[in-house]
Amino acid sequence: MMRLYDTAKQEVVPFKLRDEGKVSIYVCGPTVYAPPHIGHGRMVLVFDTFRSYLEWSGLEVTFVSNITDIDDNIIKRANELGVSCEEVTATSEDAWWKAMDLIDVARPDQSPHATEYVEQMVDLIQRLLDADAAYVTSDGVYLSVDKVDGYGLLAHQSLDQLLEGGGDREIVGTEKKFAADFALWKFPKPGEPSWPAPWGEGRPGWHTECVAMSLDLLGEGFDLHTGGLDLTFPHHENERAQAVALGHEFATHWMHNGFVETDGQKMSKSLGNTQDLTGLATHYDPRAYRLLILQSHYRSPIEISDVSMQNAEAALNRLDAFARRTAPSVAQADQAVVDEFKAIVDNDFDTSGGTDLLFRQVRDGNSALDAGQSRAAAVHAANVRELAKAFRLRLVEDQGAPEDMKLLAAERTQARADKDFARADEIRDELAAAGWVVEDLADGPVLRRK
Numbered sequence: 001m002m003r004l005y006d007t008a009k010q011e012v013v014p015f016k017l018r019d020e021g022k023v024s025i026y027v028c029g030p031t032v033y034a035p036p037h038i039g040h041g042r043m044v045l046v047f048d049t050f051r052s053y054l055e056w057s058g059l060e061v062t063f064v065s066n067i068t069d070i071d072d073n074i075i076k077r078a079n080e081l082g083v084s085c086e087e088v089t090a091t092s093e094d095a096w097w098k099a100m101d102l103i104d105v106a107r108p109d110q111s112p113h114a115t116e117y118v119e120q121m122v123d124l125i126q127r128l129l130d131a132d133a134a135y136v137t138s139d140g141v142y143l144s145v146d147k148v149d150g151y152g153l154l155a156h157q158s159l160d161q162l163l164e165g166g167g168d169r170e171i172v173g174t175e176k177k178f179a180a181d182f183a184l185w186k187f188p189k190p191g192e193p194s195w196p197a198p199w200g201e202g203r204p205g206w207h208t209e210c211v212a213m214s215l216d217l218l219g220e221g222f223d224l225h226t227g228g229l230d231l232t233f234p235h236h237e238n239e240r241a242q243a244v245a246l247g248h249e250f251a252t253h254w255m256h257n258g259f260v261e262t263d264g265q266k267m268s269k270s271l272g273n274t275q276d277l278t279g280l281a282t283h284y285d286p287r288a289y290r291l292l293i294l295q296s297h298y299r300s301p302i303e304i305s306d307v308s309m310q311n312a313e314a315a316l317n318r319l320d321a322f323a324r325r326t327a328p329s330v331a332q333a334d335q336a337v338v339d340e341f342k343a344i345v346d347n348d349f350d351t352s353g354g355t356d357l358l359f360r361q362v363r364d365g366n367s368a369l370d371a372g373q374s375r376a377a378a379v380h381a382a383n384v385r386e387l388a389k390a391f392r393l394r395l396v397e398d399q400g401a402p403e404d405m406k407l408l409a410a411e412r413t414q415a416r417a418d419k420d421f422a423r424a425d426e427i428r429d430e431l432a433a434a435g436w437v438v439e440d441l442a443d444g445p446v447l448r449r450k
C-alpha cells in the first residue's frame, strides 16, 4: 500500500482508501483573474503526475478540481480593466486550459465553477447559522472558529494562538468576534456581483466554495484533499472547519506541494515575466518543467532557473535519444524493475527516486546497445517506456522537424555518402543555426531540437 505524508498528522501514514480500488481527490483549482504562474504549474504537475501514477498502479481515480470564478481579486481586476467580471473570468479560464494543454496536464473528471454552486453554499451557510456556528455582521456572515472541534489541525497551532493572530486573506471585519473568524458570505458594495440569500444579497467567501463542491461531488469522507502549501492555512483549515461544524466527515488525507523559488537574475531576459507559466513552457521544451518537478520531492521547495530548466531539457534529450535508438521496442518490461520502481514511489510519492531509476535504465540500455546486446537493450527500452508512462512523461521520438529542415538533413546524408564532408558540415551548421541538431542513428539521421 502506498504511504503518504499527511499534513494534518505531520507524518507518513498508509494511504487508506474509502472504497477499495478507488481514489477520490479534490484539488483546489485556480482563481481565474490572471494568467497561470509557475506556482500553479508546479501544483498541477505534482497532482497530475500523482493521478497518473495511481491510475498506472491500477486504481480508479476520480479527480475534481474547481474553478473559482467569483472572488475579490476578480472584482478588482474587472474594475481596473473597466470590463465585467464574466469577461475577466472567461479570458483567464481560457488561458488556464491552454496552459494546461501546453504542459500536457490531463483534464479533471469534473471542474465545477463556484458560481454554479451558490445555492448549495447558501444552504450550507444557513445550516451553520442554524447550528449557532456562524453569525451575521453588517458586512457579511462569519464562522465562529471557537465552535469548531480541533480548529488549528492543519495550521498546527492551538485555538488560543490562532484567536490571537489568525486572520484571513480576504477581509478584516471590525465586528468579528475573533481575528481567526472568517467570512462565509460578503455583502456587496454597489455594482458588485451578488446572489440572493435569506440574510441579505451577497457573494460566497472563498473557503465556502470548496466545502460545498468537494462534498457534493466526492461525498462524505473522500480520500484526499490537496493543493499548494500556501493553502494549508487559512484556506484548508477553514474549509475543514465548516464541514466539521456541520458534522460532516471531510477529507481523510491532506497532501500539499512545496513552493517554487525563482531567481530573476538566473532567468533569461527573453523570458520576460519569469512567473508566467505559458512563457516558461514555450521558451523550453514543454515537458521540461514536469521532469524538473519529478526530479524533486513534491514537498521540497524547487528553484527554477535557466540552468535547472536547461538541465531538465538535456535529460529529456537523453531520454528521447534512447527511445529513438531503441524504437520500435516490442520487449516486455522487466517485472522486477517495475516492482522496484513501485516500492520507491509508493514511499511518500518519491518521484525523485523513481526518476533516478528511470535514468539508470537509460544508461544501462545505452551500454547494452554499445556492447551489441540488443535483447538486453530492448528490455531496458521497455522499462523506460513503462516507467515514463507512470508519470505521464512522454518520450518524443520524432520532434516534428519542419519539411525544409528534413530536406536539408537528407541533403547532408547525400553529401556524406558522396564524401563531400565540407558541404555536410556546412549543412550541419545551417541546421544548428535554425535550432536543430542532426543525429546519425543506425537507421538514418534524426533531427532533434537543440
Ligand SMILES: [Zn+2]
Pocket (backbone or CB within 6 Å): 027, 028, 029, 210, 235, 239
Ligand atoms: Zn479550496
